[in-house]
Amino acid sequence: MSTPEPSNYFEYIIRDADSYGAVLSEANLEISQLEPGCLSGRHVRLGLPGGQFSYAETSKQLRGNGTFSNLWTLSVILGSTTRSRQHGIEVRAGSLVIHRPGVEHDGVYGRNFKVTCFTVSDEVLAKLLPQLHPHVQDAMRRPWSVFEPPANSRQKIIEHFAEGAAIIQSDPQVRNSLSALAKFEEELVGDFLDAVEQQLPRHSNGAEQRAAAMVREIDQYVHKSRMVDSSVAELCTACEVPRRTLNRAFQSALGMGPATYLRCVRLNGVRRALQQRSSGSTTVTDVALEFGFWHLGRFAAQYHELFGESPHETLRRQYRGIAAA
Numbered sequence: 001m002s003t004p005e006p007s008n009y010f011e012y013i014i015r016d017a018d019s020y021g022a023v024l025s026e027a028n029l030e031i032s033q034l035e036p037g038c039l040s041g042r043h044v045r046l047g048l049p050g051g052q053f054s055y056a057e058t059s060k061q062l063r064g065n066g067t068f069s070n071l072w073t074l075s076v077i078l079g080s081t082t083r084s085r086q087h088g089i090e091v092r093a094g095s096l097v098i099h100r101p102g103v104e105h106d107g108v109y110g111r112n113f114k115v116t117c118f119t120v121s122d123e124v125l126a127k128l129l130p131q132l133h134p135h136v137q138d139a140m141r142r143p144w145s146v147f148e149p150p151a152n153s154r155q156k157i158i159e160h161f162a163e164g165a166a167i168i169q170s171d172p173q174v175r176n177s178l179s180a181l182a183k184f185e186e187e188l189v190g191d192f193l194d195a196v197e198q199q200l201p202r203h204s205n206g207a208e209q210r211a212a213a214m215v216r217e218i219d220q221y222v223h224k225s226r227m228v229d230s231s232v233a234e235l236c237t238a239c240e241v242p243r244r245t246l247n248r249a250f251q252s253a254l255g256m257g258p259a260t261y262l263r264c265v266r267l268n269g270v271r272r273a274l275q276q277r278s279s280g281s282t283t284v285t286d287v288a289l290e291f292g293f294w295h296l297g298r299f300a301a302q303y304h305e306l307f308g309e310s311p312h313e314t315l316r317r318q319y320r321g322i323a324a325a
Contacts, residue, residue, distance in 0.1 A: 008047030009175050014040060014058060029066035029105065044169055048185040049178070051120040055165040058113050065106045071119040073099040074192050076161040080110035089146050094154035096147040096196055103143040116165045118189055128189075131236040131243045133197050147196045157195050164188055167295055173285060174294045183292030186231045190243075190259065197244055211249035214239055218258075222265055230265070232258045266291045267306050274314045284311040 014020045016039055021031035023043060033039055041058035051071055061082060075097040077084065084091050085108040091097060099105060101122055109115075129137055139145040149157055164184065167174060174180050221238050222230045235258055236246055250258045273287050285296060288311070293299035303311045 005172065006047075006176055010043075010045040011169075012043045014042060014056075017062060020058075024064075028069070029064045032063050034061040034063055034108070035111070044165075046168055046175060046181075048118075049182045050124040050185055050189075051118060053168060053185070054117045054119070055169065056113075056115055056117075058109060059111065061111050062109045062113070063107065064109065066104075068099050068101070068103055068105050069119060070101045071121055072101055072125045073097075074118045074120065074189065075099075076116050076157065076192065078114035078116060078158055078162050078165075079112065080114070081112045082110035084108055084110040084113060086146055087144060091146060094149055094158050096149065096157075096192065097144070098140055098147070098196075099144045100140070100142075105144075114162075116161050118185070118192065120189060124189075127237065128193065128233055131233065131241075131246075132193060133242065133244055136193075136196055147199065149195050149198055153195070153198055160191065161188065163295075171296070173289065174296075177289040177294070179292045180289045180294035184294040186233070187259065190232050193243065194247075211252040214241070214246075214249045215253040222262070230262055232262065235262075263302065264306065266293070267303055270303065270311065271307060271314060274311060275318050277315070277318060282315065284315055287311075 012020075012023050014023075017031045017033040020039075020041075020043070021029065024031065037060055039058065039060045039062075041056065043054065043056045045052060045054045077091050077093055077095040077097070079093045086095075086097050087106050125140075129140060132140070139147070168184070174184070218235050218239060221235070232243065232246065236243055239246065241249075247257050250256060250261055254261060256264075270287055270291050270293070273291070274282075274284070277287070284300075288296060288299050300310060307314070
């Protein structure tokens with residue numbers, strides 16, 4: 001039995017510029033084709049708790065001009081075989097582009113262009129903005145900004161967001177899980193902002209004792225709050241520190257970033273849940289999605305790396321123990 005698609009999922013096959021412009025009507029963009037030939041491509045949209053995720057690929061050079069929606073738009077350029085531009089500035093694979101809500105937009109999309117975007121509400125970005133480096137805050141107060149990650153991290157950024165787009169398109173179980181979608185949005189928006197900050201100079205945050213104390217405070221906060229829903233943004237707010245300060249504190253105290261720490265907390269939560277389930281109808285996928293793991297292949301590998309066994313082995317051992325009792 002196939003999994004029904006959620007009502008907020010949309011997939012469109014692009015065959016000409018006019019019809020594609022109609023699909024983008026909510027963004028109020030006029031699309032025009034700039035080179036001859038048969039246009040083809042696809043456009044995918046999926047509603048998220050705080051906004052929307054979209055992925056688009058087009059075969060011919062296009063131009064889009066008009067006004068974006070009343071949401072922030074965070075775009076990752078995944079590829080293009082000819083020049084692409086945003087407001088006359090050349091962008092390429094790995095470029096990160098931010099548009100404020102309601103701004104004028106003028107973009108040229110090269111041949112075989114691929115892009116993934118997150119549209120996020122002003123309320124969501126308002127919470128994240130104080131956590132960012134002052135230089136990034138200043139840039140995000142402009143109508144639009146283009147960020148170019150360093151060469152040594154550009155390919156990793158492209159692969160990471162392309163993989164996320166592929167999973168959203170291929171896995172209906174993820175599309176139907178509110179917990180997985182919430183964590184998908186949280187993690188990738190956070191990864192986008194982290195990538196923006198990578199090009200900024202590092203600054204010392206002072207004593208290692210302060211870092212250790214901060215991590216202890218966060219550990220207490222996470223274990224007293226809703227473990228599954230804890231996010232890096234929430235930790236920044238709880239400690240009243242920017243993301244870079246939080247990351248340095250975790251690296252100093254634990255040798256890992258806060259996102260990795262939270263993933264370990266969630267993995268331990270999955271393990272406890274599997275060990276406590278008594279119904280034979282429970283599946284590893286159900287529990288993983290419940291805890292917000294949207295990349296199920298990566299989840300299984302991370303679980304095995306942390307615990308030395310697969311989640312299925314944990315669940316089978318639990319069922320054998322119940323049967324023996």
